[in-house]
Amino acid sequence: MAKVTAVIDIGSNSARMAVFKKTSRFGFYLLREEKSKVRISEGAYENGGNLQDFAIERAIKALREFLLIAKSLKTRKILCVATSAVRDAPNKAEFLKRVKDELGLKIKVIDGDKEAFYGGVAAANLLYEKNGVTIDIGGGSTEFALIVDKRIEATISLKLGTVRLKELFFDKGDIEGAKKYIKNELEKLGKVFDSKKVFGIGGTIRALSQAIMKKIEYPLDILHGFTYEIKEHKDFLEKIIKMSDEELLKAGIKPERLDVIRPGTLIFLEALKYLGAKEVITSGVGVREGVFLTDLLRNDNYRFPDNFNPSVRTIIDVYQIDRKIASYETKIALEVFDLLKEEFKLDDKYKMHLTYAIKLSRAGELVDFYEAHKHTDYILLNSLHYGFRHCDRLLISKIIRFHKRKKIKKKEIEKFKCLLPKKDIVEKLCNIFWVAKLININLSMPQVEITFSKKDKKIIIKGENLYLAKERSKTRELFFDLEIVNN
Missing domain, CATH: 3.30.420.150 (Exopolyphosphatase. Domain 2)
Known part of the structure; x- marks a missing residue:
């Protein structure tokens, strides 16, 4: 499939073009979108469904410029469909021929x-x-x-x-x-x-x-x-x-x-x-x-693979996130979560939020290392577009945004109270996130087994190459006791 694909939809009210760029086999993002209120159907329903000359002229002018934009974006494939007004028009052949002759664009008239x-x-x-x-x-x-x-x-x-x-x-x-x-x-x-x-x-x-x-x-x-x-x-x-x-x-x-x-x-x-x-x-x-995905997924029964999310994959592709590091840190976070969930009443549903927060947490580093958590918050809130509820994408982004704090200011999440869980839940998830990052502070992904245990209210983590983690752990107060043993 072409790396850049333009899809043009000639509707009864508007003509629209969306240009998509692939980042990997199933990863993609919207590169450009344009709209023109050509209203190809204007006057048609009062004239036996026939497309009127003035509406056809508007459509051709808009399509001409759509094609210029597509060319400038190095589009390799253009898919153009027309819907209700064109398919119902007795004179649709005239319109299709003019577009083909003048613009070199082949329009596919699709049925309902x-x-x-x-x-x-x-x-x-x-x-x-x-x-x-x-x-x-x-x-x-x-x-x-x-x-x-x-x-x-x-x-x-x-x-x-x-x-x-x-x-x-x-x-x-x-x-x-x-x-x-x-x-x-x-x-x-x-x-x-x-x-x-x-x-x-x-x-x-x-x-x-x-x-x-x-x-x-x-x-x-x-x-x-x-x-x-x-x-x-x-x-x-x-x-x-x-x-x-x-x-x-x-x-x-x-x-x-x-x-x-x-x-x-x-x-x-x-x-x-x-x-x-x-x-x-x-x-x-x-x-x-739908036209784009039907082309993209034509050999996959028009469905993404199970447990695949195109937004997540695109962020990983675009921001060059190391998936091995992300997987290792996710494992740490979920180990700590499981040790704490019963005592602190943490619902298993939050494992999903922690997992995506960890996996995508380094996206903002490509913008600015020192303020990476703020940039990642913005990136995820606005880029986790597909397959997520608003409450889910908001919580994922805020775990990253506030993970360096034990306490979150009430005013910072008050306006999101209809979408976020209670403040103490967000703080607990932030603390777990912080520990996962702490344990892998040297990015070594050690082959030596790291063990996790719980004694009373204390989480004990043992392993090699944890000197920096142990040192840094003393600078932060958590909602649970943490002991790091550097073997």
Whole structure:
């Protein structure tokens, strides 16, 4: 597979390009993303579905510049797909030919099931939850994919789109007609797409999540993986349908989405009601990532290997982390954790946080050795993008940020109280992390066995080449007694 791949998605409302760079077989990161509100579907639904000349011109201009950007980034492969508005257009052949002749770009028009499949591949591989139903609201259609244990079991595409409903109903003030139309389309779902968890894909759902985050003063400015209970925000979402443009702007809706957010919200609410969903997990990924991953994982059943996380692997690749050292220090941390967990009531679930904190802790050293813990905190909080809950990535990053202290200032984690465990738990995990780093202070990864034991409330660690560790241990007060014996 090419090292740099560009994926272009021509939707009914926007054309977008995402450029991905591989760091290893399965490691990758987003190199560049561009968007143009070409609205290829504008005027189409009132004209028999035909793409209008002015919309085609906008699309060609945007695609021309997308290709210039891709070329400048040394892109070796360009995958371009078009969805609802183009596939439904009687004159789509004319559009495809113009793009091929003028730009040399071949567009693959995908059907609704394929579009739903791509969204499902992205959600199944890049969100933390294994089971759920994707809802991908676009300008011309809405796609659903049933995901069971990270496998796509069913897909469907309905003619429910924000631009479609805007032109057919909302522009005419016929909200009741829109509701009836939506309900009729949703009946096609049947009982197959049954899940209490929804993976929300697409600009409408992302915009609604951002509005909810603003409303509740959410402490992280991270959209992918943001999760909320529907019952807590149903009234707010219903109000959006009736808000004026001014009220929508105050609620955090961006100007370019004002004309389609109302029909999009109505589609979303009716879909949630039909499914009987209880929880929404916001997806920052969709068709573009799905196209990329389908290509990347084409020989692996469109799934990453078990226990593989692409964000973790990418950080290891980019920041040149020594995995042998990381594995050794992880082993130390888990040995100490197991000795302490019963007495200090530490849940086994925190082993995961300690493991990732240790494995990725040296990322910030590439920026600045002396302040590495601060830089790593920032890197992980903003780069552990895929496969983690917000609470997990926050705890992992804060263990590193505060590991040099016995006590953390209350004000430093107060704003994260809805996501972090109690302060004393964080402090205990930080102490264990510090000991793991201390024992391997000389980075020797000794072949001689290091033994761990516990006597009363004291942890005893014995081994060779522990002189520096023993000396340094006397400078730090921990929540448990520590004795280091240098043989």
